[in-house]
Amino acid sequence: MPITTIPPQDADKAMAKGATLVDIRGADEHAREHIAGAIHVPLTRLxxxxxxxxxxxxxxxxxxxxxxxxxxxxAAAASVPCHILEGGLDGWRAAGLPTRLDRKQPLEIMRQVQMAAGGLVLLGVLLGFLVAPVFFSLSAFVGAGLMMAGATGWCGMAKLLQLMPWNRPFPGA
Structure with a gap:
């Protein structure tokens, strides 16, 4: 049976009738914001x-x-009818349906990567123009890293950012 998309309002009604909502995002994304009642099963653990x-x-x-x-x-759903939430969490929110947002959780790792990479590229360009052209190599290095991450699926900057203190659970949490 093919997977069909389902609008957020219809998904909300289906959940009220017993449908199971499954969030396939990473743990960091789910911790920051999720739909109440959704179970979290990351794509890597289907x-x-x-x-x-x-x-x-x-x-x-x-x-x-x-x-x-x-x-x-x-394949993971086996013989159970399954759907894809149209627009995902963004579509759910845009439809005016509630989410649980925990601003105490750090930003998602990929957003942190985007901010760090963008900042380093900008810094490299500014220093290249204002101090010495050798600083353009910083922008080239970051760009090469992003290309490698896109090609291989492995992001060194994400791995490094995951080790930062703000991305580690608090003791006793």
Missing amino acids: NELPKVAGPIIFHCKSGMRTQANEAALQ
Whole structure:
């Protein structure tokens, strides 16, 4: 049975009737903001999806990740009817439906990477023009790192940022 998309309002009604909403985003994304009642099963751990009786609605941030992994989601759902939340969490929020936002959680790692990379590129360009052209190499280094991350799926900057104190759980938490 093919996966169909479902608008946020219809997904909300389906959940009220027993459908299971599954958040496939990373742990950092889910901790920062999620839909109440959604179970968290990251895309990398779909094999741990619990067995459910009713339909399953998968969601990510924008709907792109769920659509790109449609075959894996369908396989994980087995014979249960499944849907993709149209627009993901962003679509849910845009429809005026509530989410749980925890501003005490750090920004998602990929947003931190984007901010750090953008800042380093800008710094390299500014220093290249204002101090010495050798600083343009900083921008080139960051650009090469981003290209490598896109090509391989491994991001050294993300790994480094995950080690930062603001991304570690507090003792006793």
